[in-house]
Amino acid sequence: MTEPIFADGTVRWPKSGRRMGLGLMVPIAEASHFGGTPRFADMLEMTRIAADVGFDIAWFADHLAFELPPETEVRGVWDCWTVMGGLAAATERIGIGTLVACTGFRNPGVIAKMAEAIDEISGGRFVLGLGAGWHEPEYEMFGFPFDHRVGRFEEAIGIIAPMLREGRADLAGRFFSATGAVNQPRGPRPSGLPILVGTTGPRMLRLTARHADAWNTVWHKDPAAVVPLMEQVDGACRDVGRDPATLVRTAGGNIAMPGYLGRRADPIEGEPEQMAETLAGFRALGLDHFVCGLDPCTPATIERFARVIELLDAAG
Numbered sequence: 001m002t003e004p005i006f007a008d009g010t011v012r013w014p015k016s017g018r019r020m021g022l023g024l025m026v027p028i029a030e031a032s033h034f035g036g037t038p039r040f041a042d043m044l045e046m047t048r049i050a051a052d053v054g055f056d057i058a059w060f061a062d063h064l065a066f067e068l069p070p071e072t073e074v075r076g077v078w079d080c081w082t083v084m085g086g087l088a089a090a091t092e093r094i095g096i097g098t099l100v101a102c103t104g105f106r107n108p109g110v111i112a113k114m115a116e117a118i119d120e121i122s123g124g125r126f127v128l129g130l131g132a133g134w135h136e137p138e139y140e141m142f143g144f145p146f147d148h149r150v151g152r153f154e155e156a157i158g159i160i161a162p163m164l165r166e167g168r169a170d171l172a173g174r175f176f177s178a179t180g181a182v183n184q185p186r187g188p189r190p191s192g193l194p195i196l197v198g199t200t201g202p203r204m205l206r207l208t209a210r211h212a213d214a215w216n217t218v219w220h221k222d223p224a225a226v227v228p229l230m231e232q233v234d235g236a237c238r239d240v241g242r243d244p245a246t247l248v249r250t251a252g253g254n255i256a257m258p259g260y261l262g263r264r265a266d267p268i269e270g271e272p273e274q275m276a277e278t279l280a281g282f283r284a285l286g287l288d289h290f291v292c293g294l295d296p297c298t299p300a301t302i303e304r305f306a307r308v309i310e311l312l313d314a315a316g
Contacts, residue, residue, distance in 0.1 A: 057095035088122035097127030165192035214248035252291030276311035
């Protein structure tokens with residue numbers, strides 16, 4: 001198992017000033033929870049405001065296009081890696097991460113190199129979230145194979161993790177290979193940046209326990225839904241011989257803000273006090289981080305959500 005902690009024994013995860021850090025899902029697609037098409041200037045403004053109101057990490061989805069029934073029009077998506085590079089250079093405090101990068105879209109060694117570069121640009125604020133992908137139409141559009149996604153993911157993370165942590169990878173796989181592949185130069189964290197995996201499947205959970213620093217599950221409105229999933233994560237850690245306490249736990253939920261567009265389904269609803277109470281319920285589970293999918297997500301709604309953050313912090 002690739003070591004999931006730094007040499008000094010600390011868990012590889014960005015520190016937060018609160019018991020449960022908070023993340024914001026920044027809109028990056030057409031007709032998304034932003035409303036219209038978010039331009040780079042919009043995403044930069046939202047990310048800066050998110051930092052100002054107390055969010056710890058700005059998260060970005062990795063998609064190429066959406067074709068979701070009953071919609072009849074294809075919805076485009078900005079390339080998250082290019083956007084994150086620009087935001088990393090234009091911000092100073094807030095973390096930046098993928099939720100999650102699809103290992104089916106790119107060579108895993110290239111993913112590691114891209115992640116290292118963004119960590120360098122950001123000064124050590126990047127979190128690499130990884131997943132096996134799920135939206136078949138975009139695979140078909142761009143000519144990527146949709147089969148054996150977990151098998152492909154297993155080989156991909158088997159290259160990405162050692163490249164980021166040890167600077168080198170060797171793997172002769174069925175789908176991917178690396179022959180003395182080097183990750184040089186190294187960014188500000190030569191012992192490795194955090195790797196998060198978003199999943200609930202048994203095989204993927206074991207891969208998470210074997211390779212990742214953090215686990216994520218989304219989108220939930222009730223803390224009770226996360227409890228059995230965390231138990232499965234504990235079991236996966238034990239299966240691979242890992243102490244469950246060394247794996248960071250994160251979750252996420254959609255949140256209905258005034259003017260709710262319905263783009264983010266099954267949201268947490270209510271007045272700020274009720275929203276803060278629900279988030280406190282997730283915090284009580286021992287989660288280290290919670291990703292907020294505001295709908296709509298605009299500069300105004302992020303500023304309005306500051307009241308929820310204030311109440312949550314005041315409650316402990």
